[in-house]
Amino acid sequence: MNKIIIPAIGLLFFLASCQKEVSVDLGGSGGNGGGGGGATNGDLLSKITAAGASENYTVEYTYDASKRVIRIVYTGTSSGQNIGNDTRVVRNAAGIITQTIEKNAGVPDSSITIVNYNAASGRYESKIMEITTQGFSAIDSSVFVYDGTGKIVQVDEYLSNPGIGLDPFLAAKTVYTYDAAGNNVTFKILSADPLGGPDEVLAETTIGYDTKVNPLILSAGEAVILGDPSMASPNNPTKYDYKDVANAGTSSFLLDFTYTYNTKNKPATSSYTQTPGGGVTNNTYTYK
DSSP: OOOOOOOSTTHHHHHHHHHHHHHHHHTTOOOOSOOOBTTBOOSSEEEEEEEESSEEEEEEEEEOTTSOEEEEEEEEEETTEEOOEEEEEEEOTTSOEEEEEEEETTOSSOEEEEEEEETTTTEEEEEEEEEEETTEEEEEEEEEEEOTTSOEEEEEEEEEEGGGTEEEEEEEEEEEEEOTTOOEEEEEEEEESSTTSOEEEEEEEEEEEOSSOOTTOOOHHHHHHTTOGGGGOSSOEEEEEEEOTTTTTTTOEEEEEEEEEOTTSSEEEEEEEEETTOOEEEEEEEEO
């Protein structure tokens, strides 16, 4: 997968994991809580299978009795890397996400993210998790900023370590924009260098869409909690243009998508070509 490696304490794991999640999901998953295509014309997307020169993986979705996502499992490889990942979505009786439990391949322990929900506003406000990388531990807190229409327009990432007296500091922020249909069309990752100084753009992504129905649409808050804001977009991505600004374009890439659709105007199959490289990945969608 394409990853950003930023030589700053705390940003390494955050930015790398963001790029992994987004690039995998856009390789064949997308939006609405219903779907039809692949093997059947059912209402729930159950699996995506991807096959290509450098991509060979499946994504499986599990739902509760109210057809809400409660588990997402990745199995397989991408660019030669094992991307195995099992994310369990814990919901309360009202269906609100209270935490996620994530287990990555090759990592002995699971990571738990606690989610904060404001019942008065009906919105997810933040999430918090403890992370460890290369012997460095920190508390990673994400605060969600909404516009007047209920879309998340910014996520502020704070890092802290009370054990060594490191107070929370704003490590990075992600800024989102949307088109008239409500699709997330751009997002920028920014960070101040030095801390407290002006923001600098580290990476920028532009996404194009079709006019058909995305098979896994979530609320804005749920999509960000699960690491892919495009899951809140009503349509399917047709272009994913990633600019590695921090590293002068070293890791920049472009994905172009084409689709076939089922009778419910949801993806039955798709394929995407990556530039540079020219590799083609084919995806099949299964519904139940």
